Amino acid sequence: MIRSEILKEIAPIIRDHLVVCNIGLPSQELHMIDDQPTNFYMLGTMGLSSSIGFGLALAQDKPVISIDGDGSVLTNLGTLPTIANNATGNYTLLIIDNGSYGSTGDQPTYAGRKTSLTAVATACGCENVVEVQDKDLGPVLQAAIDSDQMTIIVCKCDSGNIKLPVITMDPVVIKHRFMQAVAS
Amino acid sequence: MNLDKKICDDLVANDVSFVTTVPCKQLAGVIEEVDQRDEIFHIPSNKEDEGMGLCAGAFMGGRRSAIIMQNTAIGVTINTLATLTQYYRMPLPMIISYRGELREPVACQVEMAVHTKALLNQMNIPTYHFHWQKDIEEFDNILKYTFMCNKPVAILTDANFWGGYGDQ
Numbered sequence: 001m002i003r004s005e006i007l008k009e010i011a012p013i014i015r016d017h018l019v020v021c022n023i024g025l026p027s028q029e030l031h032m033i034d035d036q037p038t039n040f041y042m043l044g045t046m047g048l049s050s051s052i053g054f055g056l057a058l059a060q061d062k063p064v065i066s067i068d069g070d071g072s073v074l075t076n077l078g079t080l081p082t083i084a085n086n087a088t089g090n091y092t093l094l095i096i097d098n099g100s101y102g103s104t105g106d107q108p109t110y111a112g113r114k115t116s117l118t119a120v121a122t123a124c125g126c127e128n129v130v131e132v133q134d135k136d137l138g139p140v141l142q143a144a145i146d147s148d149q150m151t152i153i154v155c156k157c158d159s160g161n162i163k164l165p166v167i168t169m170d171p172v173v174i175k176h177r178f179m180q181a182v183a184s
Numbered sequence: 185m186n187l188d189k190k191i192c193d194d195l196v197a198n199d200v201s202f203v204t205t206v207p208c209k210q211l212a213g214v215i216e217e218v219d220q221r222d223e224i225f226h227i228p229s230n231k232e233d234e235g236m237g238l239c240a241g242a243f244m245g246g247r248r249s250a251i252i253m254q255n256t257a258i259g260v261t262i263n264t265l266a267t268l269t270q271y272y273r274m275p276l277p278m279i280i281s282y283r284g285e286l287r288e289p290v291a292c293q294v295e296m297a298v299h300t301k302a303l304l305n306q307m308n309i310p311t312y313h314f315h316w317q318k319d320i321e322e323f324d325n326i327l328k329y330t331f332m333c334n335k336p337v338a339i340l341t342d343a344n345f346w347g348g349y350g351d352q
Contacts, residue, residue, distance in 0.1 A: 043271065044263070044266075044271060045233075045237070048234070048236075048237035050237075052244075055238035055245065055249070056242065056244055056245045057245075058202070058227065058245070059202060059241065059244075060246055076231075076234055078229075078230035078234055079229075081230060082234065171272045171273075172272060174272070175273070178244060
């Protein structure tokens with residue numbers, strides 16, 4: 001499965017929850033598949049989906065899912081110790097690990113070679129790290145959301161992209177409706 | 185005057201309850217004070233752009249946030265300031281140790297100091313420079329201004345403000 005197929009499959013699971021979605025194609029795909037006010041689309045700032053989602057989870061009680069990619073996590077590896085050492089049960093970090101920088105033309109990442117993000121997250125002190133194959137993600141993600149324990153999911157999948165338009169929604173509108181959803 | 189206590193008192197009085205920090209020698213006292221305050225959730229960051237991400241999330245979660253960092257980090261946070269904090273219009277008080285200014289003992293610190301105000305100016309980030317201890321009197325107003333205008337705002341605090349480096 002490629003990332004867009006995974007997002008289609010998990011859309012019903014994440015629909016009613018706060019989602020911080022990674023820059024580029026992941027946000028564009030989620031926006032096209034199931035746009036929700038509970039989705040915060042990153043239009044820039046590669047690497048910070050995990051940090052933004054984690055700050056959100058620490059600030060309030062609702063479940064938060066950060067959808068990140070292997071390339072983006074590699075950009076901001078330093079946040080994994082921060083997440084591990086301040087763990088909060090309402091946070092799930094979903095790393096869609098297709099071993100490539102999808103939004104920039106599928107150049108290979110080191111996560112697709114020798115580097116295991118599962119092992120990295122564990123070594124950083126994250127206590128509940130699950131590596132899962134794409135087709136098995138749904139139940140694992142649902143369990144992570146339902147659990148009182150913070151979970152890091154590394155979902156291994158194929159690289160590949162679909163053609164789709166950019167998000168033209170104004171960033172302030174994205175933020176405003178998201179904050180209203182958070183507060184509701 | 186206890187500057188560390190005054191900074192934290194003003195943060196709390198302005199409902200700032202989420203503070204991330206990246207250490208600097210000049211900021212050791214205020215970081216310790218932040219850590220001890222029950223009203224403030226303190227989360228150390230490993231890098232300042234990560235910290236700005238945490239602050240953005242906390243802000244959207246309904247908590248006013250702030251970052252405490254060194255001016256050298258302006259060099260690594262330009263993209264985050266432009267594409268996250270400014271693009272989505274989020275308030276962010278940045279309490280910054282202004283290394284490389286008067287009474288600085290480490291020459292290399294001057295290399296980023298000479299760029300600090302120019303970069304902040306280029307980013308259209310409102311910038312205040314605390315050089316004398318009495319300048320802290322403006323801090324409360326700066327916080328109110330930050331949350332009024334929904335912008336990142338820089339407060340540069342130099343070695344003279346903090347009382348120098350002792351025997352160095």
